[in-house]
Amino acid sequence: MKTPDVAILVGSTSDMHVAEKAIEIIEDAGITYDLEVISAHREPNRLDEYLREVHAKVYIAIAGLSAALPGIIASKTTAPVIGVPVSSKLSGLDALLSVAQMPAGVPVASVGIDNGKNAALLALRILQVNSGTK
Secondary structure, three states: OEOOOEEEEEOOHHHHHHHHHHHHHHHHHOOOEEEEEOOOOOOHHHHHHHHHHEOOOEEEEEEEOOOOHHHHHHHHOOOOEEEEEEOEOEOOHHHHHHHHOOOOOOOOEEOOOOOHHHHHHHHHHHHHHHHOOO
């Protein structure tokens, strides 16, 4: 079982440019992380297996179009989930609304479209709060 501070999940390899921004911040902070490309729609069993095996303190989920990945992760863990909508169709507005409009009981924090940097910065703040440091 892996227990990284942050797990970064990307719905498609085409979204890796957004993940790279998050990775840079996380690596600079010396925080442990795990990175996987897993599609919530095409690989639901693989996503379930990953979430059973990896118990991150915070999840960053990067996805475009319907952007289901953050919500599915949030429905299967009690750890904080930060959704990063990716621009593709509708300039990313479709993904932003999918991430931000989660039903009650399935909270997902949302950052701006393609803003992997802010997702990483928010993850670091969450980790600081949980560790009792400021």
